[in-house]
Amino acid sequence: MFALIDCNNFYASCERVFRPDLIGKPIVVLSNNDGCVIARSNEAKTLGVPMGALAFEYESFFIQNGIHVFSANFALYGDMSHRVMTILQEYSPECEIYSIDEAFLNLNGFKHYNLQEYGLEIQKRVRKSTGIPISVGIAPTKALAKLANRIAKKYPIRTTNSYVMHSEEQRIKALKWLKIEDIWGIGRKHSIKLREVGVKTAYDFTLLNDSWVKRNFSIVELRLKHDLMGVQTLKIEDVKPKKNIATTRSFERNLTELKDIKERITTFAVSCSEKLRQQHSVCTSIMVFIRTNYHREELEQYQNNIILRLPFPTNSSIELAKFANQALELIFKPNFAYKKAGVIIMGFKPEDEIQLSLFENSNPKHHFLMKTMDQINNSLGQQKIKLASQDLKKMWKMKQARLSPRYTTKLSDIIIVKC
């Protein structure tokens, strides 16, 4: 059996942990730049706030309905996630952290356990230790555990969100209940295509012919089908080093000047480099993109991207910033109002297996310089040391009007308890 554990309304729940006065009250969390809603508490969902609701459109709705609004506080959510995951790892030798708020546990070999009670125990423990409410779905395969979790959320039993799918009858009933577009791994495009051939539920999907599924979709959907049929096809995955690393942002205002965008691109490249060094890799290609605001159709639009193959593999912030700026100059066109840009690095290799080139190589001094920079930034706080071409005056600030404190990661923000 597998368990899928999912934190309920994770970002909203994180905010509530440190604001117990908001228990039972509606909460929404906004995206970067306070643009749109990316998380909602159950109360906010009930009031009818949709996912992705535009903050400026809903401003008065929030006020009228007493909805508490937060800017995204990823420092807090990342740390809370780490705490939850650390606990979950105690409950199985094999744990896959699937996303910031979800994990699979392998429960094969737990057949003498009462899994219903085990699920409840995990739930209680996470709640007690972190304050985060979770849902637990337990079933014979990963895809079915996803489904069991959905049932657990939808039909809580006396305020507990835990469901175990033991029997074949339960499996069939659940599959008949699950709409095709709600299957994990079947998105919008696929569900439209499936509905066209009369497949309305997950159960219908499992009745399809294998080769038809493979031919019309791919091996991924075929594996999913088998997993839904109760045949363990998807396995617990190990953490793998990333294959791409991206830093992309919308700007809080339009940028037209090359020098302004250069500064942003430099900062994005530095951020990518830091993540790259953390996983001890070097990269061989870099992509830079820029775009105008595609939501504003009345303005003249332009977007472009370019991939540079680097003359040598590197993870130096200095070198990657330089290449990123070269790339930018190749695609930048004046007289456009740019709204978003990004840097994506690709083609990773382990940093201790670099193939040296006869002609040009990464500056060996950078290795030590970067190590020192990372150490300083890790101990004294991010961005304490920057490249001079970055924004030294802190001109750029994301719009984060309603940011909560970093309760768990910043010394001055830790709450004080008086007793």
Add this chain to the structure above:
DNA sequence: TCTGGGGTCCTAGGACCC
């Protein structure tokens, strides 16, 4: 005024090899 950010995997097709 205002619209997020970061990932993965698969496939078809092209270029190349013998």
Add this chain to the structure above:
DNA sequence: TCTGGGGTCCTAGGACCC
């Protein structure tokens, strides 16, 4: 009229996830 057979590697684009 008619044009082999068997491979590998790479990439862009499209689907999906949170």
